[in-house]
Amino acid sequence: MRFIGLCQPVLALMLAPLLRGVINKVKALFAGRCGPSVFQPYRDLAKLLGKGAVYSGTTTLVFRLAPLVGLSAVVVALALLPIGSVQAMLAFPGDIILFAYVLGLMRFFTVLGALDTGSSFEGMGASREVQFSALVEPVLMLSMATLARHSGSISFSGIYSSITFGVWMQAGPTLAMVSAALLVVCLAENSRIPVDDPNTHLELTMIHEVMVLDYSGPDLAFILYAAALKLWVFGALLVGLCMPLRTGWAMMDIAAFLVGMLLLAIVIGVIESMMARLRLLRVPQMLVGAGAIAIIALVLVLR
Amino acid sequence: MAQVACLALRNGESARTDGVPVLTVAEFRDALIDRVQGGARLTALFGMPTGESRVRLIGVVAHTETGMIEICATEVEEEYPALTHDCPAAHWFEREIAEQWGVRPQGHPWLKPIRFHRSYRPGHDAWRRPAEAAIEPCVTDYFEVEGEEVHEVAVGPVHAGIIEPGHFRFQCHGENVYHLEISLGYQHRGVERAVPGGPTARTIHYMETLAGDTSIGHATCYCQAVESLAGSRVPARAQVIRAIALELERLANHTGDLGALAGDIGFLPTSSYCGRIRGDFLNMSALICGSRFGRGLIRPGGVAFDLDEARRQQFLERLRAARRDVTEAVELLWSTPSVMSRFQETGTVSRHRAIELGLVGVAARACGLERDIRREFPTGIYQFAHIPVSTADTGDVFARAFVRWLEIQRSLAFIDEQVRSLPASRTRDLLGPLAPSRITASLIEGWRGEICHVALTDDAGRLARYKIVDPSFHNWMGLAMALRDQQISDFPLCNKSFNLSYCGHDL
Numbered sequence: 001m002r003f004i005g006l007c008q009p010v011l012a013l014m015l016a017p018l019l020r021g022v023i024n025k026v027k028a029l030f031a032g033r034c035g036p037s038v039f040q041p042y043r044d045l046a047k048l049l050g051k052g053a054v055y056s057g058t059t060t061l062v063f064r065l066a067p068l069v070g071l072s073a074v075v076v077a078l079a080l081l082p083i084g085s086v087q088a089m090l091a092f093p094g095d096i097i098l099f100a101y102v103l104g105l106m107r108f109f110t111v112l113g114a115l116d117t118g119s120s121f122e123g124m125g126a127s128r129e130v131q132f133s134a135l136v137e138p139v140l141m142l143s144m145a146t147l148a149r150h151s152g153s154i155s156f157s158g159i160y161s162s163i164t165f166g167v168w169m170q171a172g173p174t175l176a177m178v179s180a181a182l183l184v185v186c187l188a189e190n191s192r193i194p195v196d197d198p199n200t201h202l203e204l205t206m207i208h209e210v211m212v213l214d215y216s217g218p219d220l221a222f223i224l225y226a227a228a229l230k231l232w233v234f235g236a237l238l239v240g241l242c243m244p245l246r247t248g249w250a251m252m253d254i255a256a257f258l259v260g261m262l263l264l265a266i267v268i269g270v271i272e273s274m275m276a277r278l279r280l281l282r283v284p285q286m287l288v289g290a291g292a293i294a295i296i297a298l299v300l301v302l303r
Numbered sequence: 304m305a306q307v308a309c310l311a312l313r314n315g316e317s318a319r320t321d322g323v324p325v326l327t328v329a330e331f332r333d334a335l336i337d338r339v340q341g342g343a344r345l346t347a348l349f350g351m352p353t354g355e356s357r358v359r360l361i362g363v364v365a366h367t368e369t370g371m372i373e374i375c376a377t378e379v380e381e382e383y384p385a386l387t388h389d390c391p392a393a394h395w396f397e398r399e400i401a402e403q404w405g406v407r408p409q410g411h412p413w414l415k416p417i418r419f420h421r422s423y424r425p426g427h428d429a430w431r432r433p434a435e436a437a438i439e440p441c442v443t444d445y446f447e448v449e450g451e452e453v454h455e456v457a458v459g460p461v462h463a464g465i466i467e468p469g470h471f472r473f474q475c476h477g478e479n480v481y482h483l484e485i486s487l488g489y490q491h492r493g494v495e496r497a498v499p500g501g502p503t504a505r506t507i508h509y510m511e512t513l514a515g516d517t518s519i520g521h522a523t524c525y526c527q528a529v530e531s532l533a534g535s536r537v538p539a540r541a542q543v544i545r546a547i548a549l550e551l552e553r554l555a556n557h558t559g560d561l562g563a564l565a566g567d568i569g570f571l572p573t574s575s576y577c578g579r580i581r582g583d584f585l586n587m588s589a590l591i592c593g594s595r596f597g598r599g600l601i602r603p604g605g606v607a608f609d610l611d612e613a614r615r616q617q618f619l620e621r622l623r624a625a626r627r628d629v630t631e632a633v634e635l636l637w638s639t640p641s642v643m644s645r646f647q648e649t650g651t652v653s654r655h656r657a658i659e660l661g662l663v664g665v666a667a668r669a670c671g672l673e674r675d676i677r678r679e680f681p682t683g684i685y686q687f688a689h690i691p692v693s694t695a696d697t698g699d700v701f702a703r704a705f706v707r708w709l710e711i712q713r714s715l716a717f718i719d720e721q722v723r724s725l726p727a728s729r730t731r732d733l734l735g736p737l738a739p740s741r742i743t744a745s746l747i748e749g750w751r752g753e754i755c756h757v758a759l760t761d762d763a764g765r766l767a768r769y770k771i772v773d774p775s776f777h778n779w780m781g782l783a784m785a786l787r788d789q790q791i792s793d794f795p796l797c798n799k800s801f802n803l804s805y806c807g808h809d810l
Binding site for chain 1 (some may be wrong): 454463477478565570571574575576611642760790791792793
């Protein structure tokens, strides 16, 4: 375990809600509004933490456990992520598999919590979430396999420290395809437009938001915070790939990474402002498309 | 086959009540069914009590080609053979008659209450419920689909957004909707029961608040009815100001709807801008009369506010700015592929079904039906200044959105022309007393569609029965049909594309 590896989790824990704030600000500016301050997500979290929680009589321990498990799982995932050539807190061969599994655990508990309420809306949301994640996870694994094959390492720290400008010059198309697939994964996993609409109030159309309808107070704060961290996690995967600045100086790498995260938030905001949500039937098509891109990338690496 | 003769009136014309032929039940059915199958529209069908034990049913059909409204009546006691099988447009009306007067339409395929109140004739109940049994809104039987993988989703009456209460039951198979049943009645206030005996000072306020977003439409329709009963004429300037207000109401609501449609699919630019521009149109109503929803403007005999020269200039300036903004915001919808892919082929209602159900307004025009009171049954300034009918023929969400956009453009042009050429005259003549024993049918094309008010006076010149048909009353069934074989996740979008009124239906 390396202390410099603490940078990623610490930065994420501090700055993750800011990403949401930036996305919302960009969307507001596109829509011709001022929008809330970029620090609004922090205020929301503080507000929720100060409230009491209400539990429906039909729920059991699973429902109360889900936010805690979700938050813990995403923090573990954070500990596995490097920043540029700065090694992750936990790095070992095969950590990419653990990464996929802890996020799977998070989803599993969110879905259980949703089913636990017995509400038909939450059941529908859970069904959609599971259906889509079954398509998203292969894309993530294929992308990681491509990168692992290319770098010859099966640890995030190994993979990401090997991605440099030189590699981009040499294997540009492959990396570009993986980036595209990861962008789709990032949007889908974080329930952003065009897959889901984080701002909608229409319970019949929601995916992720509908699963957490019954949570309130600190539980909801945990869920929102975990969602912000999850956005950070997938953002870090994408930014680490697309900002191949490996100076060897930890501070420089970290600064470049943070700039990359800010740019990503802006890009997501722009995407959400420019297009409408897909019809739910079309979402699998898009996810399968991303899978196809990832497969082509893998084939290119394997040849 | 020789048709049974009915009383024929023009829109806003009145006649003596005894001119309405009272037919036998069989003749009445034939008269209505023949006409509806021959292309006329069932505009209203309602009951009123006559004497101790009898209920008079009055049917109103509108003939699009000739611009005539025909009225006939019959008398029934406890039951009569239902029309719904031969004339599906009567479905909702017959349920209403059963609920209000305890008259049972025999053979009605789905006889349920629609507003959940006690019968207006004590001792008569179509469902033979005991007098002391509590009647809770929407506590009734629902259509059920059975099967292992079928599941039921109940939505409402409390919704996530700030909208009115209504209950929706979906029978789903996975994400697919087999059937949607809509049950309303939470907003029932008893307006139709409050009006008879009047008009009083309150009546106009009831009309303005029948459906909060259709204040001008219902108030104009009411005024047209009482003016006809009183035999008075409206000054030219007042007629023009009424039409301007009606079109402004259409502009505000259509713009708001297009914005809300964009909001439902997460398309922010149009959503935010249209929300603001809707406010601009509402403020233009406020410029005329001080109320954003046009309350207090339309009064029997004319209008209560005039548009003076200074405000007229300001009005035209604001209209120009709003036209520019709304064009920019709305055209973005049609040029964005992701928006079009959501709108097209979602929530389709076939032309045939629209005719069968008797849809009105935007929902009907989106199915290619040329139904527009402003052209077919014009009154006021619409007799002289014509607005082309805007139609589309795909019957989907896109068609309903696009018809709104066409109407926005045409209303903008109409208002611009009318404000420039306001005739110089008084704005209001006070209304005299209503003539006794007369009947009138008044139709107005509100922004949602055809608004119909039928008024009858008693022998003392007071209102004896006042029937209100909001366009939503015709169209809720259209929404239910549009959802068949759709994705349940598209329901909010379909619902918004109809944007029907709950309180206009519940009265």
